[in-house]
Amino acid sequence: MESLRHGDPSEIGGYRLLGRLGEGGMGEVFLARTPSGRPLALKTVHRDLSLEPDFAERFAREIRTNDRVRSAWTVSVVDFSPPGALPQWLATEYIAAPSLGDWVRRDGPLPAPAVRCLARELSAALVAVRAAGVVHRDIKPANVLLAPERPFLIDFGIARAARDPRRTRTGTVIGTPGYLAPEQATGTVAGAPADVFSLAAVLVYAATGRSPFLAHGEELELPALLYRIVHDEPLLDGVPEPLLPLVRECLAKDPDRRPTAEEALARLGAAEEGEWAGAVPPELVADAARREAELRGLLAAPQVPAHPPTQTGASPVQRPPAPPAPAAPPLPTPVTPLSPAVPSGPRSRWAARGPLLTGAVGGAVVLAVAVTLAIRLPLGGDGRAAPSTPTPTSSAQSPSAAALPDPWVGTWTGVGPGTPDADGISRARTGEFAVTVTLHAGAVGELVGRQASDLKEVATGRNLGCTEALELQQVSRNRVVFKAVTAHPTDREAVLDCPQGNLYVLIMEEPDRLTLESEGAQSAGAPAALTRSR
Incomplete structure (x- = not known):
């Protein structure tokens, strides 16, 4: 996490910003807190994207998709921007843990027991995703958080409902190179088998520190990497022996030849209580404890009156005076219900x-x-x-x-x-x-x-x-x-x-x-x- 930069708003949507969690092609992600002190991951959308004619509809679809997937391995939507707000934003529960990508880059691959346990946990997560009728479509190391109690699968930003006809244009590559399924690499509509392929690619990364289609330290231009994904066999040296047959099958070029998430989980077996905590490196547990302590300190700090944001932070409570801006098309109301049997966490609008x-x-x-x-x-x-x-x-x-x-x-x-x-x-x-x-x-x-x-x-x-x-x-x-x-x-x-x-x-x-x-x-x-x- 980074400190807020000069020019960052002090709050968005009525939520005080505490720091920066990251940024990408879609927008920026901030650590925020609710008035009662709950931490949030608040993702904003770049203004240029917000002004695209059909973006509001796509963003609303992202919110609905995020909110449909509720399981032990995913985070819940808490709130989102009202129609016409600029910037548009989405707030979810925050997990104080490193991503798989960050951990492996800094500390190296996970030990074999942790990789096997990660395979079981993420397969269970995919079963929950499928049960909600959703395809994630961007499973990658950056979207897997290594929390002490279990890994979390986050960011359904380009997910689609499995039964949704979708409006993805043929020839458009959606996903992250290196972890794409072949059908995604060729720009065709990808279903649930694409998530199974990407999950196996992530397991290869967890065990080896590289994509299954790159040698150690190798970098390729996007066309060459996509060609390998579609035509070449994966490099599986370093994958734990017990996982090799399943990983190889999950990386089949033909989606129909891959096992389903349910079949993969059945072959791996359900994780036992506390198995993940015992399998991960002690350094990972210590890292998560340090992040939790840092988070508690940020949340406990006195809240001083917020200065007016330096950019429009559309709040459901108040908005600072600002010149009129072109309004994005209104967001459709999400329709997925939330079970009241989960009272412990914040809930969406x-x-x-x-x-x-x-x-x-x-x-x-x-x-x-x-x-x-x-x-x-x-x-x-x-x-x-x-x-x-x-x-x-x-x-x-x-x-x-x-x-x-x-x-x-x-x-x-x-x-x-x-x-x-x-x-x-x-x-x-x-x-x-x-x-x-x-x-x-x-x-x-x-x-x-x-x-x-x-x-x-x-x-x-x-x-x-x-x-x-x-x-x-x-x-x-x-x-x-x-x-x-x-x-x-x-x-x-x-x-x-x-x-x-x-x-x-x-x-x-x-x-x-x-x-x-x-x-x-x-x-x-x-x-x-x-x-x-x-």
Whole structure:
């Protein structure tokens, strides 16, 4: 990680930037933090790309793809830029670990036990990716993070849904040279077998420090490298003997001759608990511990008031005054639901979320989504985001304030549309989504109120809402962070699983009106804002 450079913005999308994680052809990646102190990897898009006529659609597809893949080996989407924002950005969970590419370049290939374990873990990751109906299409050493508990597969930036007809132009090479499948190298549409090929190429790199189509220290121009991938046999010297047959089959030129991810995992066997931690070099564990300590220090540093960004950081809360810029086409709303059974991590913009309905033998079990509150831009009369203005500060609270300000005390209510058009299978079909938040005076660390949600499932009439006790976590200007310390079904007779530990970040942008920040627990159909009822 690097320090921020002169001219970098201090925040983007309402998230404070702490450092630089990298940059590439698509944009830059920053380490950021949420108001409650969670670390994020925030990827921005180069302005030139954002202004391309069809880029907004491609970027929205990236967000939907990222958000569809949820597993132990992938990171979750937390938030993304609103339609028309420049720069466009995407925020995901941050893993404080080196990439496979960085580690091997600095410390050399992994030992054979770690390579075999990496093969099992990444095969399991690919099975999860396939289960979500997604093809990654850019598996490479830079997109594999070596965390102490397990490796993570990141950056589905050019992934596509396996069932999506796609609009990739014939003759366009998508992926990273050296790890491309032959069908990608020739510019044809690549499916799931391409990921299996790239996975095997990454394993060769982990074991040898080079691509399977390059000798040690060799560099080739792109046409020559692509020719080798399509026509030449891979160089597998140095690959652990037990892995050789499988790696060779995965690198077959013909996609139909490669094993599937499921078949590869079956041949490798499931990884045992703690096997990865015992297989990686001790130096890697120490490196991750150092990164974690550095991250904790950055997150614990006092937050000083942010200076206006030096470039437009389109925020769902406020945006600095800037000359009008050409707007990119609006982003379509992502539609993949988020399971409420994963309350520990930050979640993406609630407008894309809804309750999940899952079947079980002997009857259906409904996983209820608690009221999900997220700060958004104020809404105009037509329900669309109104033009942004700087947040008023004349009545702002000091960042060091330790008590809930008096104007917040009272009862706040709002009604959202629910999810009447959901399919009733992957997402519950509900009617109006009513929210009541009751707040009373109290200091940080104390219980200061509760929130209750009511939303009826259309088919059964069951109330899928949850009720939570709210603890005051932070007061900063006109923004307040609450944590739900208890949660139970609003209908005490309901058989529901209400998530624990949700975070809610609210802002008072005008008297008697609260809006909700795009951080914390969120679900589709909830109200956009709450107004004082008493």
